[in-house]
Amino acid sequence: MTIRLGQIAPDFNVETTKGPMSFHQWAGDAWVFFFSHPADFTPVCTTEMGRTAQLAEEFAARNVKPLGLSTDSVAEHLKWIDDVNDTQSCDLQFPIVADEDHKIAELYEMIHPGESETAAVRSVFIIDPDKKVRLTMTYPMAVGRNFDEILRAIDALQTADANxxxxxxxxxxxxxxxxxxxxxxxxxxxxxxxxxxxxxxxxxxxxx
The missing domain is CATH 3.30.1020.10 (Antioxidant, Horf6; Chain A, domain2)
Structure with missing residues (x-):
């Protein structure tokens, strides 16, 4: 399915580094920064996960919950988190989805065959408290996301809604x-x- 702006983000139940998750229930009344990465223990992804963790207070101040995803297992994610914390000088606390069967990546169209048949590209979905998709971005595997722009876009959406x-x-x-x-x-x-x-x-x- 094609996920379009304004539609309800598809719900899912999945294992994460913080235990089982029902996505909509976990999101609650917060905004969500839902982002995918190609693989654990890879260089660009490590910097992105670290940057998300470093910005924890910025996301919290905006009532935003980060949620990562790759097609690796929970066990691999947990090992990798130690590496991320060590190399990026951070304390990664947000959950990372284990999508080994690619079901969620396919549901959210995170796998682009021109990049990889099995690994997710760097997709971004900003989802509001009503569970509506408000913004999407897609980066190729070799290019890390601009987190200043992600925060600016969230600020813009929230400002537009409030005013x-x-x-x-x-x-x-x-x-x-x-x-x-x-x-x-x-x-x-x-x-x-x-x-x-x-x-x-x-x-x-x-x-x-």
């Missing part, structure tokens, strides 16, 4: 936001009493 606004290119926290064209000027006066800079009738910038 009924849109975000311009390269937006970062504190920058101006866009009042969407679907909001009339009369509605905008109530929603954005601070006013706005109207560059065009369809391009209204404001601070929040």
């Amino acid at each position: 009924s606004c849109a975000l311009p290119a390269d937006w970062e926290k504190g920058d101006e936001v866009i009042i969407p064209p679907s909001i009339t000027n009369e509605q905008a006066k109530e929603m954005f009493p601070q006013g706005w800079d109207e560059l065009r009738p369809y391009l209204r910038l404001t601070k929040i």
Whole structure:
């Protein structure tokens, strides 16, 4: 199946490094950063797992739960975590899914035959508390993810939801936001009493 933005993220039951998991139940009312990696004990994946662990407080501050996945076993994951902690100077506490039969990787289309027939590429799914898929990214096996962008994207989604606004290119926290064209000027006066800079009738910038 093709997973599209706005749809409910498929639920699953699986073994993880933190024990059995029912995905939707585990997610609860948090956002989820669900990401796959090709294999344990590989260099790029090790840096990504370490970076996720190093950013634990940043994810927690955003009410985000990280969840990793590869097609290795729980036993392999647990051995690898020791290596990740040692080489990346971190304390990896988030769960990693063991997807040895590839069922979840196939459900989420994480296996791209042009890259590998059995290993997952570097997929990212940002899932909101309603279990809806809000953002997807896919990186090739040889290129590690940009975690600044992952955090920025989460900030953007949460800001847009909280303020009924849109975000311009390269937006970062504190920058101006866009009042969407679907909001009339009369509605905008109530929603954005601070006013706005109207560059065009369809391009209204404001601070929040």
